[in-house]
Amino acid sequence: AQTVTQSQPEMSVQEAETVTLSCTYDTSESDYYLFWYKQPPSRQMILVIRQEAYKQQNATENRFSVNFQKAAKSFSLKISDSQLGDAAMYFCAYRNPLLSTSGTYKYIFGTGTRLKVLA
Amino acid sequence: SAVISQKPSRDICQRGTSLTIQCQVDSQVTMMFWYRQQPGQSLTLIATANQGSEATYESGFVIDKFPISRPNLTFSTLTVSNMSPEDSSIYLCSVERGSYNEQFFGPGTRLTVL
Numbered sequence: 046a047q048t049v050t051q052s053q054p055e056m057s058v059q060e061a062e063t064v065t066l067s068c069t070y071d072t073s074e075s076d077y078y079l080f081w082y083k084q085p086p087s088r089q090m091i092l093v094i095r096q097e098a099y100k101q102q103n104a105t106e107n108r109f110s111v112n113f114q115k116a117a118k119s120f121s122l123k124i125s126d127s128q129l130g131d132a133a134m135y136f137c138a139y140r141n142p143l144l145s146t147s148g149t150y151k152y153i154f155g156t157g158t159r160l161k162v163l164a
Numbered sequence: 165s166a167v168i169s170q171k172p173s174r175d176i177c178q179r180g181t182s183l184t185i186q187c188q189v190d191s192q193v194t195m196m197f198w199y200r201q202q203p204g205q206s207l208t209l210i211a212t213a214n215q216g217s218e219a220t221y222e223s224g225f226v227i228d229k230f231p232i233s234r235p236n237l238t239f240s241t242l243t244v245s246n247m248s249p250e251d252s253s254i255y256l257c258s259v260e261r262g263s264y265n266e267q268f269f270g271p272g273t274r275l276t277v278l
Contacts, residue, residue, distance in 0.1 A: 078264060090256070090269040097264075136206065140265070148214070149195050150265050154206045 047072045049139050051155035058127045059163050065112075066122045066158045068137030075099075078140040079113070079120045084157075085133040093135070096120060124160075132162045166190060166261050168270035176276045177247055184243045185273045187257035192237035194260075197267070198230070201254040210255075213240045247277045 048071045058064035070079070081093040096104045096113050104111050108128075112121045124131055137155040144150060167190035177183050187196060198210040210230055211219040219232040233241045244251050254272045261268050 080266065082269075089271040092266055092268070095264055095266065138267075149197075149212055149260065152207075152209070152267055156206045 047074075047139055047141060047153050049137055049153050049155040051137055051158050053158045054156070055159045055161070057161045057163055058124070058131075060127055060129060062127055063123060063125045064127055064160065066124075066135050066137075066160065068120045068122070068155055070118050070120065070137070070139045070153075072118070072139065072141075074142050077142045079111075080138040080140065080152075081109070081111070081120075081122045082136045082138060082154075083131075083133045084136065085130075088133075090136070094122070127162050129162050129164060132160055134159050166193075166259050166268040168257060168259065168268060170255075170257060170270040170273050172273060173271065174274040174276075176278060178278055179248055181247055182243055182245045183247065183275060184241050185255055185257075185275075187240045187242070187270055189238045189259055194237070196234065196240040197258045197260075198232065198240075198242045199256040199258065199269075201256060201272070203252070207256065210242070244275065247275075249277045251275065252277045 050069045077098045079096045082090050083093045084090040094104050094106045094109050108125045110123045134157045136157045139153045141151045169188045171186045196213045199207045201207050209222050210225045211221045213219045213232050213234040215234045215237050231243045254274050256269050256272045258267045258269045
């Protein structure tokens, strides 16, 4: 079965600095999707960035980028120039490439990393 | 992206009662999903709701405890029945959108059971 592991329950970063959140996963599939989601305190969960496993190039969205190491099954998120608004819980998620019995793609989420941004 | 609203945003309920959570999406979707996020933990899929058919429940979740309705392509409800303090969680609905079938989440319903 697929698993997603976020080994850092909590991280802190100084404003304007760079921080990297770790995520590892386990799968026997070769083609899948990986995502990072952000959940600010008492606010809606939003998608930060996605990575397609068949693409070697690391995804980038403004100040957010990933380091995708397929062989190592590692998918870390780098936040550059951290801002106070980046403070949130960050979830790494794996999406199975195969449809489930319900006809949808099953997502598996990690346990999350709480990021604190220090002024 | 998708605009998803949930009602109520939070509630405090007594043990043994039931609560129905509503989820409204801004446009038609085939599938809607219900997740549970227990305090300090990750998201766990409860069930997938397809319009016009019974919901598909994940292991550990049963229809008697979490009945789901899906009367049309923009709306779904999740009922948490015969509640106990262990049901205290955030309940999230979500939909799939876009060419990558990404999950977009509602704001969640924070449930506390006393």
